[in-house]
Amino acid sequence: MKTLDDLIAEGVAGRRVLVRADLNVPLDGETITDDGRIRAALPTLQALTGAGAKVVVAAHLGRPKGAPEPRYSLAPVARRLGELLGADVALATDVVGESARATVAGLADGGVALLENVRFEARETSKDEAERSALADEYAALADAFVSDGFGVVHRKQASVYDVAAKLPAYAGGLVLAEVDVLKQLTGEPARPYVVVLGGSKVSDKLAVIESLLPKVDAILVGGGMCFTFLAAEGLGVGDSLLEAEMIDTCKRLLADNPGKVLLPADVVIADEFSADASTHTVLAANIREGWKGLDIGPITVERYSEVIAGAGTVFWNGPMGVFELAPFAEGTRGVAQAIVDSPAYSVVGGGDSAAAVRQLGLPEDGFSHISTGGGASLEYLEGKQLPGVAVLGA
Ligand SMILES: Nc1ncnc2c1ncn2[C@@H]1O[C@H](COP(=O)(O)OP(=O)(O)O)[C@@H](O)[C@H]1O
C-alpha cells in the first residue's frame, strides 16, 4: 500500500491531489459544536500544501438523500477549515459540476478547495457499481492523485471513498494509517476482560455488528438508542423510544445464545418530548410509559456499567449512552465516560459524537488511550471485516 509519504516523495508541487476526508462534524444550526474531525484532517492537508500540491478535499456531512439540502452544506466546515489552516478554502457549490471544475482550475499551488457535500450526488452512495464508477470518473477528472484520509468513512463502499481509488494513483493518508495502527492492538490479544460499550443512534448499523463482536469480547454494555430494541426483545414496552422492530428477533436470539454477555439498562430517563425542556422521569426499564421516549440510561445502570468497566483490561466505547447534547440526558454518557477515564484499562473511544461528548462534557482526553475519529469504521475493523476504503488501497 502506498502512503502519503510516498506521494510527497514522488513530488506533488503543482499537482492536483484529491483528499477524501471525514469532516462530518456535529452542528447546531450553522455552528460547529465540535471541530475534532476537522483538526484531525489538518496534518495530511498541511503536508500536501507544504509540498506545493493543489489540494481538493471531498467530504460528506450528515445523510442527505442524494440531492442538495442547504442544512447539509459544507459551508461552515469550509470556514472552519480555512481558520485552522490560516488560508482561504474555496467551497464549490456543487460536487463535480461546473463550480467544482472552476474552483479546482482556480487553485494556486499550496491552495485548498472543498467540494460541496458528496452526498448531494445520489451516485455517491448508490448500490449500483456502474453509477458509482461514473461519478468516480468525474472525481478523477478533478485530480492527478487520490489520498484516502477519511478514516470515519472507510467502512463505506461509496464513490469518493472506494471507487475513485481505482481511478487514480491512490495513497493512504496519515490519519487512516494511524487509526488502523492503534486498532490493530485490539484485534491481537487484548487484555481481558475485553468490554465493549455501545450506544448512539445508528441502531441498525450497530445491531449488525454486535453478532460478530460477541465471540471476541467478554461483555457488551448497551445504552443509547441501541438498547430499546433489546429491551423490546425482553418483552418490555419501550413507548416512543428508538426501535428497530425488524431486529427484535435477532436481539432475542443474541440474548438467548449469549447468556450474561449482553448487559442492558436497568433504568432509563424518559421524556415526553425530544427537548431540553421536556418533562422527565427516571424509571425502571420495565416501566417505560406509553407515549414517552427513553433518552438516557439511568443512575442504577451507570453504577452497574461502571463496575464492569472498573474490572476491565480493555474497553472499546462507541456511541453516547443518551442524548448528551441536551443537559437532562447527558448524565449517563458522563458517568460511563468517567468510569472509563478512572479505569486502568486500555481504552479506545470511537465515533464523531462519542469523541465530541468526551470533549463537551469536559472529560480529560488523556483519560483514554486513544480517541478515534471513526465509530462505525472502528467497529467494523474490530469485527474483523475488511474496510473497503482501506482494502482498495492494496492493504
Ligand atoms: N436514547 C437515544 N435516543 C435517541 N438518540 C440517542 C439516544 N442516545 C443517544 N442518542 C444520539 O446518538 C447520537 C450519536 O450516535 P452515533 O452517530 O451512533 O455515535 P457516534 O457518532 O459516536 O458513532 C447522538 O447525537 C445522541 O444524541
Ligand SMILES: O=C(OP(=O)(O)O)[C@H](O)COP(=O)(O)O
Ligand atoms: O459519523 C460517521 O460515522 P460514526 O458515527 O460511526 O463515527 C462517519 O462520518 C460516517 O458517516 P455515515 O455513518 O453517515 O456513513
